[in-house]
Amino acid sequence: MKLVAFKKVRAVFYRTEQGTEPVRDFLRGLPREDRRVIGNDIATIEYGWPVGKPTCAPLGLGLWEVRSTLTTNRIARVLFMLDGGQMVLLHGFIKKTQKTPQGDIDTARKRMKEVKRHEQNT
Numbered sequence: 001m002k003l004v005a006f007k008k009v010r011a012v013f014y015r016t017e018q019g020t021e022p023v024r025d026f027l028r029g030l031p032r033e034d035r036r037v038i039g040n041d042i043a044t045i046e047y048g049w050p051v052g053k054p055t056c057a058p059l060g061l062g063l064w065e066v067r068s069t070l071t072t073n074r075i076a077r078v079l080f081m082l083d084g085g086q087m088v089l090l091h092g093f094i095k096k097t098q099k100t101p102q103g104d105i106d107t108a109r110k111r112m113k114e115v116k117r118h119e120q121n122t
Contacts, residue, residue, distance in 0.1 A: 008049040009082065011042050014090045014111050022111075023078060026092035034070045038078060038092075041068045045087060059100070063090075063108055070094075079108035081115065088115055 013021040027035050045051045045066060057065050059079065064087075066078040075095040080087045091108040093101075 005047050007046045009046055009085055009087045011046055011080075011087050011089055014088050014115065023089040023092045026078075030076075031071070034068075034074075034076065037070055038066065038068045038076055041066050042078065042087075042089070049087075059105060059108075061109070063105070063112060065100070077104070079104065081108075081112045083115060083119075088112075090115075 013024050015021050027038060030038070041055050044055050050056075054067055057067060059065055062081050064080050064082070066080065068076040068078070070076050076092065077095055077100065078089055078092040080089050082088075090111040091104060093104050
């Protein structure tokens with residue numbers, strides 16, 4: 001008998017009003033191996049939610065991070081929110097300091113507000 005795993009949350013890309021998907025664009029700019037690592041970490045969260053460190057951590061106020069260690073010892077983060085059974089991928093970046101830069105958190109929070117505002121208007 002074959003066991004089938006089901007996604008507990010489904011990853012979707014945040015989309016701007018202009019139709020761009022910043023996290024998809026971020027991922028496309030990375031080497032293939034780095035995209036694979038991040039994709040595997042996102043899938044770990046999709047199939048295993050809730051997931052803790054080292055793969056996922058809360059940042060507060062409904063914002064979470066996918067924590068990925070890339071090739072050549074680089075660190076990437078994809079910030080997301082949970083929304084109705086989906087993880088909305090809001091912002092991605094290569095981490096250059098130990099602490100997550102406030103500007104990156106602010107970008108993700110701004111996009112999170114846009115998602116919530118859009119839901120209220122539909």
